[in-house]
Amino acid sequence: MSDAILEVEGLSKTYAARRGFMGGQIAMVRALSDVSFSVSAGEAFGLVGESGCGKSTAGRAVLRLIEADSGTVRFKGESIFDADAARLRRLRRQMQIVFQDPYSSLNPRRTIGQTLSEPMRVHGTGSAREISAVVREVLGEVGMPRGAAEKYPHEFSGGQRQRIGIARALVLRPELIIADEPVSALDVSIQAQILVLLRNLQQQRHLSFVFISHDLGVVRHFCRSVAVMYLGHIVERGPVPAIFDEPLHPYTRALRNASPVPDPAAKVTMAKLEGEVASALAPPSGCHFHPRCPHATDLCRRVYPPWVEVSKDRGVACHLYPAGSAATGESRETTP
Amino acid sequence: MNEKVENARVLEVEGLTTEFRIDGRWYPAVRDVSFSLVRNETLALVGESGCGKSITALSIMGLVPRANGRIAAGRVLLEGRDLVTLDESAMEKVRGSAISMIFQEPMTSLNPVLPIGFQVAEALRYHTKLSEPQARARALELLEQVKIPSAVRRFNDYPHQFSGGMRQRVMIAIALACSPKVILADEPTTALDVTIQAQVLALLAELKVETGLAMIFITHNLGVVASIADRVAVMYAGDIIEIAPVDALFQHPTHPYTEALLASIPRVDRDATDLRPIPGQVPPITAMPQGCRYAERCPLREPRCTASSPPLVALAGDPAHRARCWVRAGGEGRAI
Amino acid sequence: MTMLAATRETGALARLGRSLLRNKMASFGAGIVLLMALSAVFAPWLSPHDPLEQDVLLRLAGPSAGYPLGNDSFGRDILSRILWGGRVSLYVSTVSVLIAIVLGGALGILSGYIGGLFDRVTMAAMDVLLSFPTLVMGLLVVAMLGPTVGNLILAITLTAIAPFARIARAPTLTIKERDFIEAGRALGFSNLRIMVVHILPNVVDEILVMASLWLATAIRTEASLSFIGLGVRPPTATWGGMIREGFENILDQPLLAVFPSVAILIVMFGLNMLGDGLRDTSDPKLRHE
Numbered sequence: 001m002s003d004a005i006l007e008v009e010g011l012s013k014t015y016a017a018r019r020g021f022m023g024g025q026i027a028m029v030r031a032l033s034d035v036s037f038s039v040s041a042g043e044a045f046g047l048v049g050e051s052g053c054g055k056s057t058a059g060r061a062v063l064r065l066i067e068a069d070s071g072t073v074r075f076k077g078e079s080i081f082d083a084d085a086a087r088l089r090r091l092r093r094q095m096q097i098v099f100q101d102p103y104s105s106l107n108p109r110r111t112i113g114q115t116l117s118e119p120m121r122v123h124g125t126g127s128a129r130e131i132s133a134v135v136r137e138v139l140g141e142v143g144m145p146r147g148a149a150e151k152y153p154h155e156f157s158g159g160q161r162q163r164i165g166i167a168r169a170l171v172l173r174p175e176l177i178i179a180d181e182p183v184s185a186l187d188v189s190i191q192a193q194i195l196v197l198l199r200n201l202q203q204q205r206h207l208s209f210v211f212i213s214h215d216l217g218v219v220r221h222f223c224r225s226v227a228v229m230y231l232g233h234i235v236e237r238g239p240v241p242a243i244f245d246e247p248l249h250p251y252t253r254a255l256r257n258a259s260p261v262p263d264p265a266a267k268v269t270m271a272k273l274e275g276e277v278a279s280a281l282a283p284p285s286g287c288h289f290h291p292r293c294p295h296a297t298d299l300c301r302r303v304y305p306p307w308v309e310v311s312k313d314r315g316v317a318c319h320l321y322p323a324g325s326a327a328t329g330e331s332r333e334t335t336p
Numbered sequence: 337m338n339e340k341v342e343n344a345r346v347l348e349v350e351g352l353t354t355e356f357r358i359d360g361r362w363y364p365a366v367r368d369v370s371f372s373l374v375r376n377e378t379l380a381l382v383g384e385s386g387c388g389k390s391i392t393a394l395s396i397m398g399l400v401p402r403a404n405g406r407i408a409a410g411r412v413l414l415e416g417r418d419l420v421t422l423d424e425s426a427m428e429k430v431r432g433s434a435i436s437m438i439f440q441e442p443m444t445s446l447n448p449v450l451p452i453g454f455q456v457a458e459a460l461r462y463h464t465k466l467s468e469p470q471a472r473a474r475a476l477e478l479l480e481q482v483k484i485p486s487a488v489r490r491f492n493d494y495p496h497q498f499s500g501g502m503r504q505r506v507m508i509a510i511a512l513a514c515s516p517k518v519i520l521a522d523e524p525t526t527a528l529d530v531t532i533q534a535q536v537l538a539l540l541a542e543l544k545v546e547t548g549l550a551m552i553f554i555t556h557n558l559g560v561v562a563s564i565a566d567r568v569a570v571m572y573a574g575d576i577i578e579i580a581p582v583d584a585l586f587q588h589p590t591h592p593y594t595e596a597l598l599a600s601i602p603r604v605d606r607d608a609t610d611l612r613p614i615p616g617q618v619p620p621i622t623a624m625p626q627g628c629r630y631a632e633r634c635p636l637r638e639p640r641c642t643a644s645s646p647p648l649v650a651l652a653g654d655p656a657h658r659a660r661c662w663v664r665a666g667g668e669g670r671a672i
Numbered sequence: 673m674t675m676l677a678a679t680r681e682t683g684a685l686a687r688l689g690r691s692l693l694r695n696k697m698a699s700f701g702a703g704i705v706l707l708m709a710l711s712a713v714f715a716p717w718l719s720p721h722d723p724l725e726q727d728v729l730l731r732l733a734g735p736s737a738g739y740p741l742g743n744d745s746f747g748r749d750i751l752s753r754i755l756w757g758g759r760v761s762l763y764v765s766t767v768s769v770l771i772a773i774v775l776g777g778a779l780g781i782l783s784g785y786i787g788g789l790f791d792r793v794t795m796a797a798m799d800v801l802l803s804f805p806t807l808v809m810g811l812l813v814v815a816m817l818g819p820t821v822g823n824l825i826l827a828i829t830l831t832a833i834a835p836f837a838r839i840a841r842a843p844t845l846t847i848k849e850r851d852f853i854e855a856g857r858a859l860g861f862s863n864l865r866i867m868v869v870h871i872l873p874n875v876v877d878e879i880l881v882m883a884s885l886w887l888a889t890a891i892r893t894e895a896s897l898s899f900i901g902l903g904v905r906p907p908t909a910t911w912g913g914m915i916r917e918g919f920e921n922i923l924d925q926p927l928l929a930v931f932p933s934v935a936i937l938i939v940m941f942g943l944n945m946l947g948d949g950l951r952d953t954s955d956p957k958l959r960h961e
Binding site for chain 3 (some may be wrong): 095097108122165
C-alpha cells in the first residue's frame, strides 16, 4: 500500500466510565479494539456502524483529538502518535475534520471571516491580504455568496453553516479530511447539495476522506471502500459496491437489509435480528455479535473470530469464514 | 389494498389551515390541507423540515401552541365529530384514548422518575374505568404486545434502564393503551439506529394488522415511507403537493418536487449515480411567493405557475393519485 | 489586557451598547449610574465648597442658599462631601470589581476548561471564599491589616473573586463541548488561544451582568465598613462615614443621615436596574439560533 495516505494499525481505546449511584463504581468501556484500515491517496474511505460502534472515536483518535491507548497511525508514512508538539502542529495542517452538527461547529461570536482566517493567522501562512484572498476564494468554492465573510453564523441556515464548516477545514489546504456524519443533520435535498460539493472538492483538490456515517446509502454513493464497525471492532472491510451487494458478515447483511430504500417493493426486512445492540460496557463474550446472529455457534460464543483476508481487498472477522476461505469467500453456511 | 375492505373513514381532515404570528402578522404554516384515513391504513406524511407535517399533527391533536398559533380554518372529523370545535377539557378526553401520539425523542417523552409500568397504566387509569389492578394487568399485556422482553420483571424499571428502541416500544404501548382509532407517529424512528428502526417498523406493521388501527406516520425519510405506508402525502411549504397510494407515488412521481426528491437520495441498493440536488431553498414562511410555492426551484416552471397557486387535482389515469401542479396535473387531469 | 482585546475583537462592547439602548430598564439604570459616576469624577469642579472646610457657625444647619443640602456637625457642606464621597465609593468599587473579574474570570475559565483535579481543588477554594459574607471579610482584613483604602479593596476583591469564578466556569463547561472548540484543536490552536479567543467572548455577557450587580455590593460594603468606623478614616468624606455622623446627630438634624443614604440608594438602584436589564437582553440574544 505504497500510495496509502493514512495507515491505521491496531487502534485501541478504553474509557473509564462512572456508574452507579453517585458514580461509585467504575466500569471500562472498550470504545475501540484493534482497529486497522488504510486509505489511499484521493480515496474516500467509509466507516459505518450504528451508535456506540466506535466510528467517531476512531476518527478523532486518528487526528489525536482523543489519545488512543495503543496502536499506530501513519500519515504519509509519518507516525502521528510519536510526533512532538511542533511536528503535530505541522501535521494538523494536513488533516482536518468536518463535524455533524452545523449549529455547534461555528463560534457564534466570530464572523465567518474571522473563523476562516484564524487558522491561517495562527500558522502564519501569509500576509493579511493573502489570507483575505484565500478566505474569499474558499467561500466561493463552497458556494457561499459574496459578503458572507462579514456575517455571523446565526444569519445562515444549517446547510450553509455546513458549507462554512467545510470551508474552514479547507483553508490550510489539507490532504485528508475526517468527515464525521457531515450530512446526517441536514434535510434530504440539502444533503444532496453537500454531497455533490464534497465530491467536487475531492476531485479539484485531490482530497482523501475518512467518511464516517450510519447511512449506508450515503456511504455507497460517496466511498470507494468501507469498513463496518460493531462495538469497537471492524467486522468487515471491502470495496463499496461488493460489500453491500454481497455482504459476508451477518451484521453487514443485517445492516444492509434494515436500511430503508425508497422502493415499496424492497421493504425493510429484519430476518431474525432480535435484541439490542449490546452495550460497550459489557460486550458479550466471544464474537460480540453472537446474541443477535442467526448463525451463531458455540465457537462464536467462546472465541472472538480472527481477521481473515478473504481476498486482496476484502477482510472479515467471522467464524463462518475461517482462515483459508480464499478468494470467493466461501462460508461454512450455505444459506447466507 | 385494505381500503376496499374497511371503508369507514376514521379521520377526515378538511381544509386545515394553521397560522403562526410572527412580528405581529399571521402566516399559514399549514395551508388548506385535506386528507382522510380509513381503518387499517397507514398514511405517511412526508416532507423536509419546515414543510408543516408536524404542525398538521399538532393541529389534529389540538396541541398548537396558543401563544402565537391558531387553527384558522378547516375541520378535523374524528368519526364525524369535529375536533376543532372542542374545548380543552373535551379534547383531553379525546387525546390518549381516541387519538394517540408517539413522539420522536424517546429520551424526553417518558417521565424519568416514574416506572414504565406505571406510565402505561396511567393512560388506562385516566381514560377508562379500570380498577388499579386491572389497569396494571392490562399494562403488562400491552408491554408484552410490544415485545418488551421479560416484561413482568421489567414492569417497575425506569426509563433510563431501557435503550432508545425499548423506550419507543413503551411509548407505543402507552399510545395503544386505550385502543385508539388513530395513532399519530411523529418521526418515531428517526432517533433510532437503523437495525432498531427496522424492528420498530416491523412491530408497528404487526400491530396495525392485529388491531386494525389507522396510523399517520410523519417522516422525512422516503425509504421508511416505502417500507411502511399504504398511502403517501408529500408536503412542501405548508401544502400537500402530492398524495397517492405508495406504489403509484414511487413508480409515477408526478409533482416535480417529489420527482426531484427521489432523484436526490443516495441508495444502498444501487450503484452510485450522479445525485441531482434540488437547487435553492424553501422560501421563508414570511415571504411565500404568490403562485406555486415550488416554482422558483422547478425546472418545468411556466408563467402560469408564478401567477397563481395550482389546486390539488386527480390524475386522469388514477383518481386516487392527486398532484398540485399546473404543468403535470393542470386541471385537465393530464397524467404523465 | 487580553480580555479587553477579546471584547474589542468580538464587538462585545458595541453589542452591549446596542442592547442597552433597546432595553428601557437597562438604559435608565445606565443613565443613573453614568450621572453619578460623572458627578464623582468631576467632583472637584462641581462641588461648591471644599469638603473639608469647617465653619462652626453653620453647625448642623439645614439647607440654605449657599449650602443646598445643609451642613454637618462640623459645618462642612454636605453637598460637596457627597460629591467627594462618591469618588471614594466609585474608586473602591470599580477597582475591586475589576480585579475580581480578571482574577475570578480567568480562574473560572481555566478551571472549567482543564477540569479534573485542578477544577475540583479550585472550586473547593472558591467555596471557602464564598462562605465569607463580604462584610465579615472586610472586618477581618481591616482588623488585621488596618483601615486603608487598599485593604478595603483587598477585602472586597477576595469575596468577589469566587462568584465571578463560578459564573465564568458554568458556561465554559458547556462551551468546551461544542464542536467549534474541537475544530480549533484540530486546527492546531493552543489551549490558551482557545480559552481567550473562543471561550472568553462567550462568557463575557454573563460576567458583565454580574459586574454591575457586584458594583452595587461593593459600594454597599464600603459604606457599611465606613459606617462602623473601619472604612476610610475621617475627615475624608465617605458616604458611610457621613451616615455614621448623621446617626450620631440624628435627633438634632435628621437630614444629615438622609442625604448620603439617598445617594447610596440611587446608585445601587441604578446598578441593579442596569444589571437586570443586561441580563434580560443578553439571554435571548445568545439563543438566537
